[in-house]
Amino acid sequence: MRRLVVIAATALGLVAVLSQGPVSANGRPPAVQDQSLKALAARHNLAIGTAISNDALAEPQYKAIATREFNSVTHENAMKWESLEPTRGTYNWGPADALMDFAKKNNQKVRGHVLVWHNQLPAWLTEGVANGTISKTELRDLLKKHITTVVKRYKGKIWQWDVVNEAASDPWDTPSEIHLKGFWAQNLGPTYIADAFRWARAADPHALLFYNDYNMEAFGDRGPSDKVWFIYNLIKNLRAQGVPIDGFGSQGHLGTQYGNFDTFQVKEVLDAFSDLGMVSALTEVDVRSQMTAGVQAGDSNEINPRLQASASNFSVLMQACLLNRNCLSYTVWGFTDKHSWVPTWFTNPPEGLATLYDENYQPKRAYNSIKADLVFAGPPHVQPRPRR
Ligand code: XIL
Numbered sequence: 082m083r084r085l086v087v088i089a090a091t092a093l094g095l096v097a098v099l100s101q102g103p104v105s106a107n108g109r110p111p112a113v114q115d116q117s118l119k120a121l122a123a124r125h126n127l128a129i130g131t132a133i134s135n136d137a138l139a140e141p142q143y144k145a146i147a148t149r150e151f152n153s154v155t156h157e158n159a160m161k162w163e164s165l166e167p168t169r170g171t172y173n174w175g176p177a178d179a180l181m182d183f184a185k186k187n188n189q190k191v192r193g194h195v196l197v198w199h200n201q202l203p204a205w206l207t208e209g210v211a212n213g214t215i216s217k218t219e220l221r222d223l224l225k226k227h228i229t230t231v232v233k234r235y236k237g238k239i240w241q242w243d244v245v246n247e248a249a250s251d252p253w254d255t256p257s258e259i260h261l262k263g264f265w266a267q268n269l270g271p272t273y274i275a276d277a278f279r280w281a282r283a284a285d286p287h288a289l290l291f292y293n294d295y296n297m298e299a300f301g302d303r304g305p306s307d308k309v310w311f312i313y314n315l316i317k318n319l320r321a322q323g324v325p326i327d328g329f330g331s332q333g334h335l336g337t338q339y340g341n342f343d344t345f346q347v348k349e350v351l352d353a354f355s356d357l358g359m360v361s362a363l364t365e366v367d368v369r370s371q372m373t374a375g376v377q378a379g380d381s382n383e384i385n386p387r388l389q390a391s392a393s394n395f396s397v398l399m400q401a402c403l404l405n406r407n408c409l410s411y412t413v414w415g416f417t418d419k420h421s422w423v424p425t426w427f428t429n430p431p432e433g434l435a436t437l438y439d440e441n442y443q444p445k446r447a448y449n450s451i452k453a454d455l456v457f458a459g460p461p462h463v464q465p466r467p468r469r
Pocket of ligand 1: 157158246332365422
């Protein structure tokens with residue numbers, strides 16, 4: 082009996098050590114500074130992911146960090162409709178498949194991005210609708226065909242799908258009351274959302290199906306211009322009608338000029354979706370700053386506070402995710418300032434410094450902040466999430 086107990090205790094000890102991640106030559110887990118984000122996140126059953134640019138993957142340093150630090154990847158552009166079907170009827174699977182192979186080789190999960198979005202659509206589609214050669218009925222059929230084709234091709238290989246992306250307007254749009262915006266709502270009306278989720282479910286019953294959007298960090302006044310409240314009610318109603326929406330994706334594109342968020346604000350939103358029976362994820366985290374003249378000139382008095390604020394916001398999102406047991410993954414939208422969409426996208430005024438590593442692949446404060454969160458969070462306050 083005593084021997085059994087000893088064996089059991091030894092086995093438990095081993096499990097405990099194994100679940101801490103890799104073990105070094107002396108049998109102990111490596112020191113914190115030698116552990117990767119993915120090893121540390123594994124303790125929480127949290128996936129830590131990054132968007133991957135196919136071009137950048139050709140760089141050895143980029144590839145090494147993508148492999149070492151992350152256990153989930155997302156195609157930054159390669160799975161968007163314009164990339165997959167640039168010419169009507171001819172799918173170009175090469176770049177998307179290449180990242181699937183990379184993920185498989187490195188034992189990484191894949192967040193599929195994206196099935197229905199108003200941006201980065203092929204010109205033949207948008208022009209066809211504009212000039213009337215593609216009717217509304219045909220458009221709906223084309224969407225169904227696209228979703229079915231893509232989801233079936235990767236059936237069983239995609240963990241989470243971003244089925245519908247950025248469907249809601251912003252309070253600065255006209256009218257300021259939040260409404261469904263963009264190409265799909267304009268051409269198909271609001272029913273395209275339920276349709277898209279049902280078609281995706283039929284094509285792969287096991288993938289987790291997400292609604293994904295930005296500016297989802299905190300509830301506002303729960304009035305007509307509160308985007309989070311709008312999305313919350315939209316999803317609540319659709320789920321009540323049996324529409325298969327499993328997950329809520331909060332993109333997490335933040336900017337230091339807009340003020341910091343608080344962990345409990347973000348947690349409140351994640352909890353609200355959990356209470357609907359859903360999982361959640363932070364899907365595109367980056368925290369950019371304005372590249373003032375001082376920042377560009379290398380003035381540390383201007384740079385350091387911004388790096389600090391960026392790190393704080395990365396951390397707030399991480400802590401909120403850790404505090405909610407249904408938050409399954411935390412994905413950054415690129416991990417190095419060398420390959421970030423921010424400087425090309427936000428040019429007036431110029432913005433940058435948005436990611437975990439600088440342009441020379443040196444980890445920044447943001448990297449150390451989320452690493453510290455992963456190291457020092459644990460029971461009783463933070464419990465590992467159940468495997469899903
Ligand atoms: C961005 C990519 O990072 C850029 O390379 C591309 O030029 C434009 O799209 N929300 C999303 C992502 O859901 O798909 C966007 O990605 C960033 C905002």
